[in-house]
Amino acid sequence: MEIIIKENGEAASEAAARVVARLVREKPNAVLGLATGSTPLVLYRELIRLHKEDGLDFSQVTTFNLDEYAGLEKEHEQSYHSFMWKNLFSQINIHPEKVHIPDGMADDIPLSCATYESTIIANGGIDLQVLGIGSDGHIGFNEPTSSFASRTRIKTLTQQTVTDNARFFDGDENKVPHHCITMGIGTIMDARMNLMLAFGEGKAEAVAAMVEGPVSAIMPASILQHHPAAKVFIDEPAASALTLSDYYRWVYDGKPRWQQDA
Numbered sequence: 001m002e003i004i005i006k007e008n009g010e011a012a013s014e015a016a017a018r019v020v021a022r023l024v025r026e027k028p029n030a031v032l033g034l035a036t037g038s039t040p041l042v043l044y045r046e047l048i049r050l051h052k053e054d055g056l057d058f059s060q061v062t063t064f065n066l067d068e069y070a071g072l073e074k075e076h077e078q079s080y081h082s083f084m085w086k087n088l089f090s091q092i093n094i095h096p097e098k099v100h101i102p103d104g105m106a107d108d109i110p111l112s113c114a115t116y117e118s119t120i121i122a123n124g125g126i127d128l129q130v131l132g133i134g135s136d137g138h139i140g141f142n143e144p145t146s147s148f149a150s151r152t153r154i155k156t157l158t159q160q161t162v163t164d165n166a167r168f169f170d171g172d173e174n175k176v177p178h179h180c181i182t183m184g185i186g187t188i189m190d191a192r193m194n195l196m197l198a199f200g201e202g203k204a205e206a207v208a209a210m211v212e213g214p215v216s217a218i219m220p221a222s223i224l225q226h227h228p229a230a231k232v233f234i235d236e237p238a239a240s241a242l243t244l245s246d247y248y249r250w251v252y253d254g255k256p257r258w259q260q261d262a
């Protein structure tokens, strides 16, 4: 795992955007795995800027989103479908047919999940997966004790995630769906690169457990210790519980720029 600590979320997101942009320039038909939540918003803003000002071309890019609430129509303003079109897709030149987001309203959920998995494979697999982390250590919506071998499936949210996400539903926990469709941890681990973002003191404990704690299903993100190419972009508050933060800074600062963005 490579830990990249920046002074704030803005700088961390810009550094992460350079990695995504470099991939898209080197492989115009790259397959990107994308995340929702408040964390990747600045990353997406930066990708939009690179598209508009530097001509970063998404016309051949394919995307797969991590997750979606079960039972929310695509048109619901808090669906992850709405989130992605509002915060990224409507502002870059991506082809709608190359966008994939789990269907939270599927009649046959197991079939829909299996099709999602086979569509990822048919597109050559995910080159780079963007991840956030839940305060309970979830990635996608893989809550604590999710199997490390899991694939796209329906999951039940923890009470903590319902509470965390109520801020997007007028602060009303009763409005937060309790079920979701999420890529599995096995699906995420198959991505050729994982790029995790985490900002703020509220993520500090989860980040420390993910990076320096034991690999355990109770802390789903800790499986990234086993990933050959996992980059973790964090701000100072999110780094505050790490034991070896000075070492991580020393490693990153010692790299030439081309390697920092690779």
Ligand code: GLP
Pocket (backbone or CB within 6 Å): 035, 036, 037, 038, 039, 040, 066, 067, 131, 132, 133, 134, 135, 139, 140, 141, 161, 165
């Ligand atoms: C949500 C999403 C995750 C996201 C996480 C953190 O529930 N399913 O993909 O990474 O929780 O969200 P935020 O970035 O808003 O803190």
